[in-house]
Amino acid sequence: MGPTVPLPVLALLALVAPGLGVAPGCDYPAHLWCSSPEIAAACQVESRCPNLPHPAAAPVELSLYYESLCPACRAFLVLELFPTWLLLPSETLNITLVPYGNAQERNVSGKWSFQCQHGPEECLGNMIEACLMHEAKNFSTYFPVIFCMESGSSVTKNLEACLQVYAPELDRDRITACVQGDTGVALMHHNAQLTEALDPPHQYVPWIIINGKHTDELQAQAEASLLGLVCHLYQ
DSSP: OOOOOOHHHHHHHHHHGGGTTOOTTOOSOGGGTTSOHHHHHHTTOGGGOTTSOOOOOOOEEEEEEEOTTOHHHHHHIIIIIHHHHHHSOTTTEEEEEEEOTTOEEEEETTEEEEEOTTOHHHHHHHHHHHHHHHHHOOHHHHHHHHHHHHHSSOTTTOHHHHHHHHOTTSOHHHHHHHHHSHHHHHHHHHHHHHHHTOSSOOOSSSEEEETTBOOHHHHHHHHHHHHHHHHHHOO
16 A cells, blocks of 8 residues: 555645646655745745745834933833833834934034033933943843833933943943043934934924834824834734
8 A cells, every 4th residue: 555645735736736747847746845935936836835934024113313301202212112122022123212302413613512402411311321322232232221211210310220230241431431522422413413314304302213204193103002003014
């Protein structure tokens, strides 16, 4: 008695039997037709192979233009952005943070100076977070620290405590040196350029860009339920 042919293979043969041998590039036995996307394509049976792996969707790209002391910015970052990032797989959402917002910069005798909507303390908070990102490099390292700073009572005084909890491997002295030196100024100037290049220009903060676009509808959806919006767009 000959070998038994598995029922799934028999079913596949029945489905494609009218065109059996019709795929010139198919040099594989029937039981291998669904073993890989390449073989299924060569044998023209992709629609008959429901268990084939599908290409991963592109991640949703989100850019947040914000100010460190802006109440609405802090609420969005703490209550929507950070929880959504925690809940989703890492390949689902890419986040870019740009702390600057409605600040203004001036070139005074060849050096950049900044005026912030909520005063000098906000400029300091913006620069601390920019320097933190610069020193940490890795988003998953610095974002929990920024979340901690923004959710606390004082953004500018929480750095050391937040580093101890979320990123003890980072050197606070290096971040402080960045804030007090030319690197911090250069980082803020870069954020100013990014913010001023927005199209359409930002009108308020937080200013949320999804997949390179800003609309009132996307902004409202992101602020109401960012998790739902990202899950809808990730496909």
